[in-house]
Structure formats: C-alpha cells, structure tokens
Amino acid sequence: MSISYHYQTDVALLIKNYLKKHPDSEDTVIGITDWWVKQQKFVDSMAAVDCALQVLESQGEVSSEERNNETYFKLTRKGSSKPPVNSL
Numbered sequence: 001m002s003i004s005y006h007y008q009t010d011v012a013l014l015i016k017n018y019l020k021k022h023p024d025s026e027d028t029v030i031g032i033t034d035w036w037v038k039q040q041k042f043v044d045s046m047a048a049v050d051c052a053l054q055v056l057e058s059q060g061e062v063s064s065e066e067r068n069n070e071t072y073f074k075l076t077r078k079g080s081s082k083p084p085v086n087s088l
Contacts, residue, residue, distance in 0.1 A: 014040045 018036040056062040
C-alpha cells in the first residue's frame, strides 16, 4: 500500500501534537487511529466548518437562526429580509 508523503506527514504531526498534550499516552494502531487522529481531525473539521459558515453568512449565501439553544444554518432565499454582513 502506497501512501502519499504529505498525508504521512500530516498524520505524524497529529500524533506528535497528541503526545505533547498527553505525554503518558500509549495505544495500538487502531486505538491511535480512532482516538488520537480521528478526534483531532474532528475538532479541526468543526473549526473549519464554523469559519466557512461565518464567511458564507457574511456573503449572504446562508442565514442562521437560533432555536433550542442551537444555531441552525440554511440557504438564504432570494428576497430574504436578512442583509449580508460586511466581511473584512
């Protein structure tokens, strides 16, 4: 099985960062994949999605609404009363 160098470097960095935060950790390949790598990628993905939604909302592409202590996003329909927010 051949894996691209860039991907190997990314995974190695994720493992290294995890071990810096949890220096006494040890696990198997499966455990490291499930807990160390996937969890960090999940957290990073959530941050990226949040930033992307903020940009899309500032461009007027999506709109948000607060319900049940959660923010819901949806496509902004033409004629929506919510104007786009100016982005930096």
